[in-house]
Amino acid sequence: MPVDTVLHNTKICIHGNLVEAGIAIEEGKIVKIAKKTNLPTAATKIDLKGHITIPGLIDPHVHLRDQQLAYKEDFITGTAAAAAGGVTSVIDMPNNSPVTMDHLSLKERMKIAEKHVLINVAFNSAFPKSPEEIPKIVKAGAIGFKIYLANRIGGLDLDDDQTVFSAFQKVAKHGIPIMVHAEDRTILESQRKKMETAKRNDTEAYVAAHPPEAEAQSIRRIIQLIKKSDIHIHFCHISSASGLNTILDAKKTGLPVTCEVTPHNLFLSSEQYKTSGTFALTDPPLRTQEDASVLWNALKCGLIDMIASDHAPHTFEEKNVHSVWDAKPGIPGLESTLSLLLTQVNKGCLSFAELLRMAAEEPARAFGLSKRGFLEKGNWADLVVVDMKREYKIDSSSFFSKAKYSPFDGIHVKGKPVKTFVNGRLVMDDGEIVAELGTGKIVRNRLALM
Numbered sequence: 001m002p003v004d005t006v007l008h009n010t011k012i013c014i015h016g017n018l019v020e021a022g023i024a025i026e027e028g029k030i031v032k033i034a035k036k037t038n039l040p041t042a043a044t045k046i047d048l049k050g051h052i053t054i055p056g057l058i059d060p061h062v063h064l065r066d067q068q069l070a071y072k073e074d075f076i077t078g079t080a081a082a083a084a085g086g087v088t089s090v091i092d093m094p095n096n097s098p099v100t101m102d103h104l105s106l107k108e109r110m111k112i113a114e115k116h117v118l119i120n121v122a123f124n125s126a127f128p129k130s131p132e133e134i135p136k137i138v139k140a141g142a143i144g145f146k147i148y149l150a151n152r153i154g155g156l157d158l159d160d161d162q163t164v165f166s167a168f169q170k171v172a173k174h175g176i177p178i179m180v181h182a183e184d185r186t187i188l189e190s191q192r193k194k195m196e197t198a199k200r201n202d203t204e205a206y207v208a209a210h211p212p213e214a215e216a217q218s219i220r221r222i223i224q225l226i227k228k229s230d231i232h233i234h235f236c237h238i239s240s241a242s243g244l245n246t247i248l249d250a251k252k253t254g255l256p257v258t259c260e261v262t263p264h265n266l267f268l269s270s271e272q273y274k275t276s277g278t279f280a281l282t283d284p285p286l287r288t289q290e291d292a293s294v295l296w297n298a299l300k301c302g303l304i305d306m307i308a309s310d311h312a313p314h315t316f317e318e319k320n321v322h323s324v325w326d327a328k329p330g331i332p333g334l335e336s337t338l339s340l341l342l343t344q345v346n347k348g349c350l351s352f353a354e355l356l357r358m359a360a361e362e363p364a365r366a367f368g369l370s371k372r373g374f375l376e377k378g379n380w381a382d383l384v385v386v387d388m389k390r391e392y393k394i395d396s397s398s399f400f401s402k403a404k405y406s407p408f409d410g411i412h413v414k415g416k417p418v419k420t421f422v423n424g425r426l427v428m429d430d431g432e433i434v435a436e437l438g439t440g441k442i443v444r445n446r447l448a449l450m
Contacts, residue, residue: 003031005424006042010053010385012375016353018052025381028424033377046426048385048419054356055375056088056119056382056420057338058363061179061236061260061308063330064090064121066112068097073313073402075116078334079440080400081311082119083428086338086417088382089120089363089372089443090311094146094154101126101154103136110141110442117440118433119422120382122369124179126154127167134167138174141444143367144234145171149218150183150283158185165225168233176445177232177258177367182218182243183210183284192325201323203273207285212240215284219246226255234366235259237310239284241294248303258366260308261295263333263340264407268292272407279319280407282310283329299358300350306362307341309333313403332403336394340408342386342415368446385419392416400433 008022012033022039024032032039059082065073082090092109094100100109106125113121122143128134137145149158157163171178188209195205219235223246226233238244238259250257264282269289272280280286298304312330321327341359344350364373371379391414396406420428427435 002041002043004042005044005046006039007046007048007053007383008036008039009050010048011050012053013352013356016351018352023053023375023381023383025424028381029371030375030377030379030381033375051385051387051418052352053375053383053385054352055360055373056384056422057086057359058089058369058373059087059309059311059334059337060091060234060306060363060367062090062092062311062334063095063313064092064113065096065313067109072315075113075121076118076437077400077402078311078313079116079118079121080433081332081334083420083422083433084400084417084431085335086384086386086420087119087334088384088420088422089122089369090334091122091124091143091367094124094126095148099126099153100124102128102133103140106137106140106142114438114442116437117442118427118435118437119440120372120443121440122367122443127156129155131167131170134170135174138171138176138445138447141442141448142176143369143443143445144177144179146179146181148181149221150181150185150188161221161225168226168231169229172229172231174445174447177234179234179236180222181236182215182222184214184218184221187211187214187217196325201325203277203281203324206281206324207270207273210283210285212242212287212291215240215243216246219243223250223255223257230256232256232258237262237265237284237308238295238304239265239287240291244295244298244304258305258362260306261299261304262308262310263337264331266292266296266299266307267340268407276407278321278324278327279405280331281319281324281327281329282312282331300354302357305358305366307337307358308363309337311401313401315402316405319405332396332399332401332406335399335401336406336408338384338386339394339413339416342388343413346388346414369443370446381421381424383421384417386415387418388415390414390416390418
């Protein structure tokens with residue numbers, strides 16, 4: 001019997017080596033990986049012209065907006081941006097309007113998304129006002145919970161350690177992770193007050209108001225709370241050497257802690273503010289070149305578990321302001337992450353095996369995304385075909401995202417995704433979206449599927 005699709009004339013990464021092979025797909029899943037002569041017949045055959053096929057990226061930190069924030073981004077533009085960038089699954093953050101913080105708001109968000117997404121989307125929830133709501137959120141399918149220590153988003157009292165720990169324990173009973181935006185609010189507020197008193201409203205003042213110690217102190221607080229527990233904490237967008245070292249100390253004790261780093265904190269430094277101004281503003285901010293080098297080395301050797309774009313789109317008007325205190329922090333990242341990493345592969349600074357570990361395999365493991373992240377028989381056919389010879393300059397004006405700005409604008413990259421398959425269906429073909437809305441799936445935690 002013929003299968004649905006066969007992809008041939010391609011190379012895939014097996015045990016760190018690129019080998020010539022083809023991929024057979026049936027009902028959205030990989031059913032065989034073999035040489036062309038050993039592949040089954042198919043209703044559709046696609047010649048990949050010798051390009052390399054890898055598992056689609058899994059981005060664990062994305063703000064898809066929509067609902068009342070659809071003027072910044074919506075499920076269509078956000079997932080189109082992901083497909084264009086070779087990302088086949090994302091985890092959506094809960095700081096929406098309305099905030100995703102109970103089972104009803106989560107279900108409503110999923111209901112809207114399922115008709116529009118072009119790639120697979122999982123959802124985080126903020127902590128609810130009532131602890132009794134947590135099991136309902138888990139049953140509704142949340143892949144995890146998110147806590148923002150820099151400002152209150154959701155119903156949890158951030159200042160009461162016992163309340164925070166109790167909420168963490170309730171989540172841990174269900175075996176799903178807790179994502180932490182680690183910046184100490186007291187330090188941030190104190191430093192900002194100093195800058196405003198001095199009538200400072202420039203990007204250097206913003207960086208000074210978000211010192212590395214705010215990150216490190218916040219991480220220390222959470223680690224102290226979870227000692228002698230099995231709560232899986234995932235620290236978002238680590239930006240400093242001091243923050244990283246605090247996490248590494250916790251890992252050495254055996255605590256179930258993971259962390260991520262963003263491309264902008266790897267490939268840019270605070271020097272970028274001189275040219276990009278508030279358009280490069282993120283939270284946490286860009287750090288020194290020394291910090292970036294430490295983070296890159298840690299990511300390469302696996303001390304940092306994964307890479308995440310922290311795709312956080314805003315309007316041009318929200319970024320183009322005089323005072324840094326009026327600017328919305330965040331940049332689009334879904335359409336630049338993979339090409340930035342492929343450029344490092346072309347330079348010999350990164351192997352394909354390392355890229356797949358940090359951008360697909362580890363996110364799948366950490367967040368329980370079953371049958372995704374690995375190019376294996378039986379897994380979903382979430383695949384990206386990359387042309388390693390394609391060279392271009394990043395140009396945000398051509399983004400599918402509504403956010404038409406990027407601190408990476410004008411940067412020369414080599415290596416580009418040219419086809420993206422989601423659940424076995426071709427979604428992006430040489431820069432064009434060719435699939436119907438709703439091609440992607442809503443990904444739920446394993447308990448919601450039982």
